[in-house]
Amino acid sequence: MTVASIPSPPAEWSSFSLGPFTIHAYALFILAGIFFAMWFTTRRWVERGGDAEAIGEVGIWAIPFGIIGGRIYHVISSPAAYFGPDGNPVDALKIWNGGLGIWGAVAFGALGAFIGARRHGISFATFMDAAAPAILIAQAIGRLGNYFNQELFGGPTTLPWGLEIDAAHLPPGYAEGTLFHPTFLYEMIWNLVGAALIVMLDKRWDLRGGRVFWLYVTVYTSGRLWIEMVRIDEAVHVLGLRINVLVSVAVLASAISAFIVLGRKQRGADAWIPRSQLAAPVPATEAPPGEAT
Secondary structure, rough: OOOOOOOOHHHHHHHHEEOOOOEOOOOOOOOHHHHHHHHHHHHHHHHOOHHHHHHHHHHHHHHHHHHHHHHHHHHHHHOHHHHOOOOHHHHHOHHOOOOHHHHHHHHHHHHHHHHOOOHHHOOOOHHHHHHHHHHHHHHHHHHHHHHHHOOEEEEEEEOOOOOOOOOOOOOOOOOOOEOOHHHHHHHHHHHHHHHHHHHHHHHOOOOOOOHHHHHHHHHHHHHHHHHHHHHHOOEEEOOEHHHHHHHHOOOHHHHEEEEEEEEOOOOOOOOOOHOOOOOOOOOOOOOOOOOOO
16 A cells, blocks of 8 residues: 655646746756756866866856757657657757757767867866766756656555556556656765765775776766666657667666776876866867767
């Protein structure tokens, strides 16, 4: 018998009018995550001897690239919602309704960060190391947008933290009053704990050369793998599995390999550089130690 549950926000809370504009809660949480990530990344960057202004300059490239890449991946991985019999291709542009695929966001965001780092002569690897835990916390904040949109929840459950879903957002075949796994909450908790773990391990092991970033990818994908198996929203399936499950496995394996390989290189040329000088300006021809996936 269920004695408790998590209520979803009233539907009218998902957006509100401000003069001629409609403000969406999803967009506000995405923006809040971006602002936090910028602040925390700047703090970690300065600790490594970098110029605080450089983060804003790189962010000008990384943020729009990440948003565009995230939307592209979401649309590709859930095509029926936009190009199926009941879909509308125009909805693919309505990002405020939810839908940013993290794999596309990280891959394109890293590409934008690489371009920005090269243009401003700073270390791309050190920037990604500084940004890694901030990205994970930003993802946790962004999941609140899914909560307000009543989307991307898991299968039915009788657990006391089951999520209430309004009739208008119920998947076909489920009766009113059914409770669902709050996967937004699972991922929020996983991300916040993971970010704290990354910061702790970074300080203890003096990680550098891209290792913090790949540790972030390892932590996130290991959680996303099991959370994705709980979700019931529509998605492309390959070999009987949701596409994001297979992507998680592939990215997790790549991240672990990259972390190990870079660990061997950490004893190389930059091992003597004091941590407080890692973010010092570098020649524009510097090659990154690894590419994001």
